Amino acid sequence: MAPSFNSPKQELEQGICGQHGWSSSYFQAPSSRWCVEVRWGVGPRNGRVFVSDDVSDGASKAGVKKGHAAAATVAIAGLRDIVYAANSRQNLTIVEAFGAQFDHTCFVTSGLEGWAKLWEINPTEVFIDVEGNQVTPPVLVQVCVPFRVFGEQHDRSLCLLEVPNSSRARRDPGVSEDMNRLLGDPKITKVFCDGTSGADRRSLGVVDSDNYVDLEDIASSLVGATGVRRGLARIMNLAWPNPEVRVAKDTRDKQSVLFFAAIEQGKKPRPKELDEIPNRIRRYAAMDAWCTMTAYRGLRQQAQHEGLLMTD
Structure with a gap:
């Protein structure tokens, strides 16, 4: 109806x-x-x-x-x-529309080896998403970084997953020393898709001096403000307009949402290691950070094409 x-x-x-x-x-x-x-x-x-x-x-x-x-x-x-x-466009979920591209171009990693690769890339921008952001420390942090491979036309990316542990941290969110270094480095821009709630940033203890921008603010500066947050799927449509396809949030797949919600509510124990999170849920979470990167780059490309300055 x-x-x-x-x-x-x-x-x-x-x-x-x-x-x-x-x-x-x-x-x-x-x-x-x-x-x-x-x-x-x-x-x-x-x-x-x-x-x-x-x-x-x-x-x-x-x-x-x-x-x-x-x-x-x-x-x-x-x-x-x-x-x-x-x-009239075909409705596809983010996974349906971009999953194959993510699998082909993004290398998902973790731990000391992952951090070594990230620092080797020497990023000036990183793209961050957080799962379980209603508790401190959060349940999972995903950091995506693009990099070039010599001889290849398109960029690839690395997505590092970290399960915070409050016992090993100096920062409140309980992240590793490498994550502390990344979040606190004012020379590295941290890009979130967080909206007015700021829950991801707050769960990581990110403050203004840590140099961050938000996709919601960037989209508003380029397309105009909205009464409610757009969300990642709608921003992806603005960043990568497709006359045949409209990307929509997957309302059918509740497994990932319920997994982290149960931990936030104390119904499920907090994972201590990454392998305690099912592979499918890890992939879904990694794609959120990857999509934040992809949307940001698409908006920047759109702004450059129109001769506009992309501001946050």
């Missing part, structure tokens, strides 16, 4: 923009007519301003409400073909 909405503005923001990770911004033109700009991608080609005939008083709450509703009504009609095209 199709969802019902209380107003045209709610339909535009929740039923259209919220579903796809698009942004909407309302304003009054110099003529006092109410307008809304909707952006569905990076750059001026991927957006449009819809102008209504309403000139309600912008100084009153009732006037703003009426003006927003009028502008949203025009936008809904004007976006019909664009929304139809977006909804």
Whole structure:
């Protein structure tokens, strides 16, 4: 059954923009007519301003409400073909859309050997995801780093997995000395997809001086802000637009979510070693960090193509 909405503005923001990770911004033109700009991608080609005939008083709450509703009504009609095209794409989960590429290009590692390889790469940017971020220390930390292989056209990447252990740490999150060094190095940019909650960063004790950026903030700077966080899947669609495929969060696969949630809730013992986490769940977790890297690079490519500065 199709969802019902209380107003045209709610339909535009929740039923259209919220579903796809698009942004909407309302304003009054110099003529006092109410307008809304909707952006569905990076750059001026991927957006449009819809102008209504309403000139309600912008100084009153009732006037703003009426003006927003009028502008949203025009936008809904004007976006019909664009929304139809977006909804007609094949829905694939992140694993379905990018799993083969991840398996082919990403080397998953851990421990001292993994850290030695990471430091050999000498990264200036790393891409971090955290599982079990509602407890301290977190349950699992994933760090992805791109690197070049001589003679190959495309980059490969290394994804290091670490199970924090509070007994061996100087930092609160209980991570290894190598992880401490990485998180605290101001010369290395740490990229998260964390949103307003900041749960991943908080679980690792990352502060502003540790030099981090967030994909949610970058996406907002390029495509416009949204009322709720976009999430990694929607950001991937913005970073790598595909006329045939729309990437969606896998709502069917609850195994990974339930695994870490059970640990956070104390229903399952915390793993002490990486091999206590099933292979399938490790792969799923590693892909989150890899997708953070892939989305970041896609957004940067989109920004460069449009001549835009990518800011956080």
